[in-house]
Amino acid sequence: MIASRARSALRLRAGRLTNWSMDLARRGMNTAALSLGLLRAHDSFDTGSNTACTDFVSWLSREKGARVLEIGTRRTEGGAPTTRRHWAHPSAEYVTSDFMAGLDVDVVADAEKLSEAFESECFDAVIGCSVFEHIRRPWLAAPEIGKVLRPGGKVFIQTHFAFPVHAYPYDYWRFTRQALETLFGPESGFASCESYYEFPAAIVSRELYLSAYGHSFLNVCCVAVKGESKASPAA
Numbered sequence: 001m002i003a004s005r006a007r008s009a010l011r012l013r014a015g016r017l018t019n020w021s022m023d024l025a026r027r028g029m030n031t032a033a034l035s036l037g038l039l040r041a042h043d044s045f046d047t048g049s050n051t052a053c054t055d056f057v058s059w060l061s062r063e064k065g066a067r068v069l070e071i072g073t074r075r076t077e078g079g080a081p082t083t084r085r086h087w088a089h090p091s092a093e094y095v096t097s098d099f100m101a102g103l104d105v106d107v108v109a110d111a112e113k114l115s116e117a118f119e120s121e122c123f124d125a126v127i128g129c130s131v132f133e134h135i136r137r138p139w140l141a142a143p144e145i146g147k148v149l150r151p152g153g154k155v156f157i158q159t160h161f162a163f164p165v166h167a168y169p170y171d172y173w174r175f176t177r178q179a180l181e182t183l184f185g186p187e188s189g190f191a192s193c194e195s196y197y198e199f200p201a202a203i204v205s206r207e208l209y210l211s212a213y214g215h216s217f218l219n220v221c222c223v224a225v226k227g228e229s230k231a232s233p234a235a
Helices: 002-036 051-062 111-117 138-148 177-183
Strands: 067-071 093-098 123-129 149-160 190-200 217-226
Touching (some): 051 149, 051 190, 051 217, 067 111, 111 138, 138 149, 138 177, 177 190, 177 217
Parallel strands (some): 067 093
Antiparallel strands (some): 149 217
16 A cells, blocks of 8 residues: 555656656757747748838927827836827927826826817827727727827827737737738728837747747837828718
């Protein structure tokens, strides 16, 4: 009886050691593969151009007296300010908003209902950084941004393609370039949309050897330009 229990304990311990050793081996192989660049995709892939962002910031910095809205600006407790006020010309009217009141929030407004908080076509630019993944229905937020932008106005969106779960208060979505271009397309009132990926990343699993391959990025961004307003039909 005692001998049987001893053999069972040894088998259990051996199994645990084997699993532990295999886990270490997997981690070691993944680390080695990453350092050797084996997990990088070598085929051609269109990441887009981040000149869309630099061009947007350059344009906004020259727009004297522009009216700018930034959404999702509420500062977390103990956090640093995240607004992009410095992107705008010093004479710009810079309005910050979030669906909750707090630091760095001028107007409490739901991104899915911006037109209820602001007049139509009252902003020259809208900015949303690390916010679209937290919007429950982003397909409603995109046309709402279109409603409050003036014709020819621009929106800059930065969100995540691959990123750890971070709930503030909830983490709903991840996006591709095609997703942003669809959201900020003609159906939402935009005449053009230029997107790009930034910060290449590798995804590695503890369980699967060589799991981080293909194309992955932390962020995906877009700059979209609102088209001309459609004329109302004659009576």
